[in-house]
Amino acid sequence: MKGFKFMRGMGKLRNREEGSAEFGAAGQQGNSTGSETNVFHPETRPRRLRRSWIVASAGLVLLATFLIGAEKKHVAANTITYYKVLVKGEEIGTLTQESDLDKLFEAKRQEYQRKYPDSVMVLQTSGITTEQLEAYKPEIDSEATLDKLGGMLKAYAVGVQLTVDGKSLGIVKDQETAAAVLEAVKEHYTPQAAVAEAKLKKTAAKTTAAASSGDADKVESAAIREKVSVVPVKADPNKVMSVEEAVKTLTEGKEEPLVYEVQEGDTVSGIASRFNITQAEIFRNNPAVEELSLQIGDELQLTVPQPDLTVVTVEQVTEQVVTEPEVIVRKSDQLAAGKRKVVRAGQTGLKTMQYKLTKENGLVVKEEWLGQTVVKESLPEVVYSGTKVVGEGTGMFAWPVTGAALSSSYGERWGRVHKGVDLVSGNRTIKAADAGTVSFAGVQNGYGNVVIVDHHNGYVTYYGHLSRISVSVGQKLGQGSQIGIMGSTGRSTGTHLHFEIRKNGVAVNPMKYLK
Numbered sequence: 001m002k003g004f005k006f007m008r009g010m011g012k013l014r015n016r017e018e019g020s021a022e023f024g025a026a027g028q029q030g031n032s033t034g035s036e037t038n039v040f041h042p043e044t045r046p047r048r049l050r051r052s053w054i055v056a057s058a059g060l061v062l063l064a065t066f067l068i069g070a071e072k073k074h075v076a077a078n079t080i081t082y083y084k085v086l087v088k089g090e091e092i093g094t095l096t097q098e099s100d101l102d103k104l105f106e107a108k109r110q111e112y113q114r115k116y117p118d119s120v121m122v123l124q125t126s127g128i129t130t131e132q133l134e135a136y137k138p139e140i141d142s143e144a145t146l147d148k149l150g151g152m153l154k155a156y157a158v159g160v161q162l163t164v165d166g167k168s169l170g171i172v173k174d175q176e177t178a179a180a181v182l183e184a185v186k187e188h189y190t191p192q193a194a195v196a197e198a199k200l201k202k203t204a205a206k207t208t209a210a211a212s213s214g215d216a217d218k219v220e221s222a223a224i225r226e227k228v229s230v231v232p233v234k235a236d237p238n239k240v241m242s243v244e245e246a247v248k249t250l251t252e253g254k255e256e257p258l259v260y261e262v263q264e265g266d267t268v269s270g271i272a273s274r275f276n277i278t279q280a281e282i283f284r285n286n287p288a289v290e291e292l293s294l295q296i297g298d299e300l301q302l303t304v305p306q307p308d309l310t311v312v313t314v315e316q317v318t319e320q321v322v323t324e325p326e327v328i329v330r331k332s333d334q335l336a337a338g339k340r341k342v343v344r345a346g347q348t349g350l351k352t353m354q355y356k357l358t359k360e361n362g363l364v365v366k367e368e369w370l371g372q373t374v375v376k377e378s379l380p381e382v383v384y385s386g387t388k389v390v391g392e393g394t395g396m397f398a399w400p401v402t403g404a405a406l407s408s409s410y411g412e413r414w415g416r417v418h419k420g421v422d423l424v425s426g427n428r429t430i431k432a433a434d435a436g437t438v439s440f441a442g443v444q445n446g447y448g449n450v451v452i453v454d455h456h457n458g459y460v461t462y463y464g465h466l467s468r469i470s471v472s473v474g475q476k477l478g479q480g481s482q483i484g485i486m487g488s489t490g491r492s493t494g495t496h497l498h499f500e501i502r503k504n505g506v507a508v509n510p511m512k513y514l515k
Contacts (some may be wrong), residue, residue: 066492068342082136085145087152088127093145094138098130104146105153112155116237119157119173143306152497157237162246164226169308170246171235178230181246188251189311189362218316220356225310251361253307262298264408264491264498266417267291274363275304296446296491313359316370323349324512326380327395347460349374353511355409364416369406372511393434393455397513398479400433400463400485400499407496410509419507420462420500428486430497432477433461433514441469448490451483460505464498465489 062083083095095101105123113122128149160178162169172178241249260271269293272279283289285301325346335341352373383395401423408422436455444450447464451471454460467487471477488495501510 028374032275057245079134079136080138080140081132082138082140084131084133086129086131086395087147087149089129092148092152093142094140095130095142095145096140097142098132100142100146101128101130101149104150108150108153111157114236116157116240118242119235119237119240121155121157121237122155122158122234124156135497138152141431155237156234157240159233159235159240161231161233161235162250163229163231164308167308169228170241170244170249171233171239172243173243175230177243177246180243181250182224184243184247185250185309186224186311188247188314189313189359190219190222191217191315217318220314220435222311222313225312225360226308228309250309251307253305255303256306258304258306259303260300260302262294262296263416264296264422264493265416266294266296267417268294270412270416271300271302275302277302277304296493307361310360311362313362315357315359317355317357319353319355320375321351321353321372321511323351323378325349325378326515327396328380328382329385330382332384332386335384339386341384342381343384344382347379349375349378353409360458367408369409393436393457393459394479395434395455395457395459396479396515397433397461397510398431398515399423400431400461400483401429401497402427410507410511420464420498421510423497423499424495425486426468428495430463430466430483430486432479432481432483433501434459434497435478436461436476438475438477440474441473443490446491448492449484449487450490451481453477458504460502462498462500462502464500465492465496467495 017115080096083098083101084091085093085095085101103109105125109121109123121336157173159171160175161171162181164180172181201428215492219474260275262271268279268282268289272282282300285303289298289300306429317378325348327346329340330343354370354372356368356370357364381395385392403425404423405425406421407424408418408419410421412418428450432453434453434455438451439454439460440450440452444464447462449466449469450462450464451466451469452460452462463483465487466484467489468485470484471484477483486495486497492498499510501508501513
C-alpha cells in the first residue's frame with residue numbers, strides 16, 4: 001500500500017509537471033492543500049541539480065589541486081643542489097658540497113709540504129672553477145671527482161733567486177735564507193782563530209824556533225764585490241737549495257779556463273797549491289813550462305774552478321819572528337889575520353811582525369807591512385878578530401834603505417815563495433847592509449840590475465831591480481856605502497828594492513838580521 005501510494009504521488013507529480021500550465025498564481029485555488037503546492041514548485045528541481053554539479057566540480061578542482069601540490073612537494077623534496085667541477089672550462093665531475101674542494105686543496109698542499117719540508121709549497125689551483133646547479137635526483141659521484149682532481153693537482157715552491165748581472169746563481173727558500181747564504185759565503189773566506197794559530201805555529205816552525213802564536217788574525221772587513229740581486233720566483237721544489245748546498249755551489253764554482261800571469265816568488269808547486277790543482281795538470285796544459293825556467297810575467301793556461309762571487313777580505317795578521325843575535329867583532333892582535341874566535345855566544349830574540357793582507361776568495365792580492373814589536377831582545381855575540389880586513393863583514397846588517405816600508409815579506413807563505421823582502425821608500429838610494437866586496441854588478445834573469453856583495457864571513461847580500469848601479473865588481477865596500485838607485489828593472493811589478501841575505505848559499509829571512 002505504501003508503494004502504491006508512492007507511485008501515486010509520483011503520478012501526481014508528473015501530472016503537475018505536465019500540467020504546470022494549468023497552475024498559475026490563480027491556479028493555486030485548485031490545490032487540495034497549500035503545502036503540496038510549496039514542495040512541488042516548478043523551479044525546485046533544476047536549482048538542486050545545478051548545486052550538485054557545482055559541488056562536484058569544486059571537489060574535482062580541490063582534488064586536482066591537492067594532487068598537484070603533493071607532486072610539487074615530492075619533486076621539491078628530491079631536488080638537490082650540487083656543484084659541477086670544471087678544469088679550464090672542461091667538466092671533470094660533480095660534488096655534493098663545494099667545501100669538499102677546499103678540503104682537497106688543503107690536504108694536497110700539506111702532502112706536498114711534507115714531501116718538500118725545506119720549501120714553502122703553493123698549490124696550483126688556477127683554472128679550477130665550480131658551477132652551482134639544481135636537479136631532481138641527480139647522479140653525483142663526489143669521491144670519483146675528488147680522486148680525479150687530486151691526481152691533476154700540482155704544486156710549486158715559492159723561493160728567491162740569487163742573480164748577478166742577470167745570471168742565476170741558485171734558488172733558496174726565502175729572503176732570510178738568501179741573507180744567511182751570502183753571510184756564510186763571506187765567512188767561508190774568513191780565517192778562524194784556529195786557522196790563524198795553526199798558521200803562526202807553522203811559520204814559527206819554519207824559523208826553527210819555538211815561537212808561540214800572538215794575537216789571532218783580525219778581519220777588518222769582508223764584502224762581496226759583485227752586486228747580488230734577490231728576486232722572488234716560482235720554482236721546482238727539487239731545485240730549491242739549502243744553505244749548505246748554496247754555499248758549496250757559490251764557493252766551489254765551475255771549472256773554466258784561466259790565464260794566470262806568473263808573479264815574483266811563484267813556483268809551479270805553489271801555483272798548484274794555490275788553485276787546488278795538481279802540478280801534472282799545469283805541465284800538461286803548458287808543455288813548454290819547466291819549474292826552474294818559470295819567470296815573472298809568464299802566462300800559464302790553467303783550468304780551475306772559478307766562483308761566481310768574489311769575496312774581498314782585509315785582514316790584519318801577526319807572526320812572531322826569531323831574531324838572530326848581533327855579532328860584535330873586537331880586534332885582537334893575539335889572533336892571526338883572518339882568524340876569528342867567539343868569546344861570548346849570542347842568544348836569539350823575538351819580535352812580532354804585523355801585516356795587512358787583502359785577499360780575493362782567500363788568495364792574497366796585496367800585502368802591507370804595518371810594523372814590528374820587539375818581544376825579547378837578542379843578546380849580542382862577541383867575536384875577536386885577529387885583524388881588520390877591508391871588505392870583511394861584521395855579521396851586523398843595517399837597513400839598505402832609509403825609511404823603508406816592507407811591501408812583500410820573506411818565505412813560503414800565502415801561496416808564494418819569496419827568497420828575500422821587497423822594500424819601498426821615498427829615499428831611493430841603496431846602501432850596503434854590511435861591509436864586503438862586490439862579487440857581481442850587472443843584469444841577471446828576474447832580478448834586472450842587481451848587485452851582489454860577498455861579506456867574506458859566509459854571508460852574501462843581493463840588491464835587485466836597481467835603476468842604476470854605482471859600484472863595480474871587486475870594489476870593497478863599507479857598511480852604508482852607496483850601491484845604486486832603486487828601480488823597477490827585470491821582472492818587477494813596481495819601483496822597489498828586492499833584498500836578500502844568503503848564509504852559506506841558502507836564503508834566510510832578512511828580518512832576522514836587520515836592526
